[in-house]
Each structure stands twice: as structure tokens, then as C-alpha cells.
Amino acid sequence: MKPTIAPYPLARFRRTRQSQAVRALVRENTLTTDDLIWPVFVRDGEGIEEPVPSMPGVMRRSVDLIAQAAVEAQALGIPAICIFPYTDASLKTEDCAEAWNPDNLSNRAIRAIKKAAPNIAVMTDVALDPYNINGHDGYVVDGEIINDQTIEALIKMTLAQADAGADIIGPSDMMDGRIGEMRRALEGADHHNVMILSYAAKYASAFYGPFRDAVGASGALTGDKKTYQMDPGNSDEALRMIERDLTEGADMVMIKPGMPYLDICRRVKDTFGAPTYAYQVSGEYAMIQAAAQNGWIDGEKVMLESLLAFKRAGCDGILTYFAPQAARILQG
Numbered sequence: 001m002k003p004t005i006a007p008y009p010l011a012r013f014r015r016t017r018q019s020q021a022v023r024a025l026v027r028e029n030t031l032t033t034d035d036l037i038w039p040v041f042v043r044d045g046e047g048i049e050e051p052v053p054s055m056p057g058v059m060r061r062s063v064d065l066i067a068q069a070a071v072e073a074q075a076l077g078i079p080a081i082c083i084f085p086y087t088d089a090s091l092k093t094e095d096c097a098e099a100w101n102p103d104n105l106s107n108r109a110i111r112a113i114k115k116a117a118p119n120i121a122v123m124t125d126v127a128l129d130p131y132n133i134n135g136h137d138g139y140v141v142d143g144e145i146i147n148d149q150t151i152e153a154l155i156k157m158t159l160a161q162a163d164a165g166a167d168i169i170g171p172s173d174m175m176d177g178r179i180g181e182m183r184r185a186l187e188g189a190d191h192h193n194v195m196i197l198s199y200a201a202k203y204a205s206a207f208y209g210p211f212r213d214a215v216g217a218s219g220a221l222t223g224d225k226k227t228y229q230m231d232p233g234n235s236d237e238a239l240r241m242i243e244r245d246l247t248e249g250a251d252m253v254m255i256k257p258g259m260p261y262l263d264i265c266r267r268v269k270d271t272f273g274a275p276t277y278a279y280q281v282s283g284e285y286a287m288i289q290a291a292a293q294n295g296w297i298d299g300e301k302v303m304l305e306s307l308l309a310f311k312r313a314g315c316d317g318i319l320t321y322f323a324p325q326a327a328r329i330l331q332g
């Protein structure tokens with residue numbers, strides 16, 4: 001039904017903007033702490049909290065301090081935390097075996113968080129890049145990223161994370177067919193309740209730069225990721241990939257990066273109605289922080305507006321480095 005809009009002055013849109021109370025009454029979308037997933041960086045050692053230079057305000061934390069951060073996040077009402085490991089260069093190999101080591105950094109962090117903050121959902125990242133000598137998300141043979149062999153490694157990685165207690169597996173590798181294989185492997189290992197949040201529409205983006213610094217992958221990466229991550233010019237393809245991943249057993253789907261791809265978020269939500277998330281990635285975070293530090297924008301207001309925009313675009317939640325800061329403001 002097409003609504004009828006009365007002519008001026010019968011219709012005055014400013015009537016419903018006249019006060020805070022009325023604006024609250026007619027507001028279509030809101031941001032709450034329930035919408036936040038907090039990505040964190042874990043590193044070796046104990047009692048260590050070191051700043052990531054290209055992401056002001058973001059830290060790499062040792063396992064003990066990650067657990068403490070999770071306790072704080074839980075108290076702030078943040079429903080989920082997502083772990084990314086800063087892996088020592090000495091552990092990066094061609095076969096990426098560290099990826100499924102039950103005692104690797106990620107898996108230790110999962111166990112520590114589950115113990116310290118049992119009510120926060122723990123999400124992981126599944127891709128080989130933190131463990132790969134050449135920085136790629138998949139195996140490289142003769143300069144080519146090999147799809148099917150990579151999936152075998154990703155399955156081992158997935159099962160190790162599920163065994164460690166991960167609630168949500170987040171494959172960010174963009175290999176074809178991995179969701180179905182992961183789902184079958186999880187079912188086969190009696191991990192029926194472990195969820196898959198597929199990075200289904202992940203673009204080959206320049207906005208990931210600061211993240212690669214944060215996990216120590218920038219130096220390692222040879223070439224680019226354009227043969228597996230999506231072309232920023234495509235939109236229909238995103239829908240086909242999301243449909244494929246949902247059909248293969250993904251419980252939730254993600255669009256990444258976030259702010260420049262809100263059109264994709266809206267199309268995905270309208271088309272499938274599945275739980276839909278966006279990743280406000282490192283470069284988006286860095287841009288806001290840099291401008292705020294220079295006094296060029298009001299950092300807090302821009303942050304909250306950017307997060308609300310994801311809700312308006314149809315997202316059920318946002319992975320954002322701003323999660324604790326946003327939660328503090330939202331909780332008053």
C-alpha cells in the first residue's frame with residue numbers, strides 16, 4: 001500500500017521532530033548493547049596490553065588480560081566477543097599447522113574466556129592467514145590459492161575451536177564450499193549447537209590495512225586477495241553467495257566491510273531475512289579515530305551514528321572495535 005502524503009501545511013514533517021520525546025516516539029531504529037560483537041586481538045605472554053599503532057584505542061592483550069576484558073564486556077552487556085590472534089612469525093609455516101593446534105593462542109583464549117565470562121558468546125575467525133608464511137587465507141601452490149585442500153585445513157581448525165568451546169565459528173577465508181563441509185564436520189563431532197556466522201560477502205577491500213598490522217600479517221602478505229575475496233563492484237554476486245552459504249548450513253551471515261557496503265546489508269536482509277551482521281572493519285575504525293583525534297569530528301557522535309546506520313540498513317548486529325566504548329555510552 002502506497003501511503004498518501006497530505007499536502008503542506010496539512011503535512012509538516014517537522015511536527016514529529018519538535019522534541020526529544022516525539023523524536024523518540026517516531027524513531028524507527030535504535031542501537032542497543034545487544035547489537036554489539038567485540039573483535040579483540042590476543043597475543044603471547046602474560047599481563048601484556050600493547051597498543052596497535054594504526055588503531056588508536058585498540059590493544060593486543062595476552063590471554064589473561066583477554067579473559068579480564070571479556071569479563072568487563074559481559075558486565076557491559078556485550079553479547080559476543082570475537083578472537084583474532086597475533087601469531088609470532090616463528091609459528092607461520094607453509095602447512096599452517098599452528099591453525100589447528102589445540103593450544104594455539106586462539107584456542108587458549110577461547111578456554112580462558114569461557115571460564116572467566118561464561119555468559120558471553122565466543123566467536124572465532126577461521127582462515128589460514130595468521131598462520132600462513134605468505135599471509136594468505138588459503139594454501140598457496142605455484143602462486144595459486146588452492147580451494148579444496150584449504151577446506152581440509154579449515155575443518156581441522158574449526159573442530160579445534162569447537163573443542164576449545166567456541167560458540168560461533170566465523171569463516172573469513174572465502175573458499176568455495178567450506179560452509180557445508182564445516183557444518184557436516186561439526187555435526188559429525190557432536191558439536192550440534194556450534195553456530196556458523198559466515199563471512200559470506202567479504203570484499204577484497206583496502207579497508208583491512210590496520211587489521212593486517214594488528215595481527216602481524218601485513219609484512220607477510222604476497223600479492224592481494226582478489227582471487228577469493230569479492231570485487232567491490234559487485235552486488236548481485238553477494239546475494240548469490242549468501243544464498244549458497246545459507247543453503248550449506250550457515251546460521252548467520254556477514255557483510256564486510258561495513259559502512260561502504262550498507263546497500264549490500266539492506267539487500268541481504270530484504271532478500272533472506274536471516275540474521276545479518278556487518279563488520280565495521282579496522283580501516284573504518286581508524287578513519288573515525290584519526291579524525292576525532294585531530295578534532296575534525298566529534299568521535300563519540302560519529303561512532304554512534306555510524307553504528308545506528310547499520311541497524312537502519314537491516315543489520316541485526318555489528319562487529320565493531322568500538323563495542324566497549326559504545327556500550328558504556330548506551331548504558332549511560
Ligand code: PBG
Pocket residue numbers: 125126127128129137172173207208209210211212225280281282283
Ligand atoms: C582475515 C581477516 C581479515 C579481517 C578479518 N579476518 C583481513 C583480511 O581479509 O585480509 C579484517 C578485519 C578488519 O579489517 O578489521 N581472514
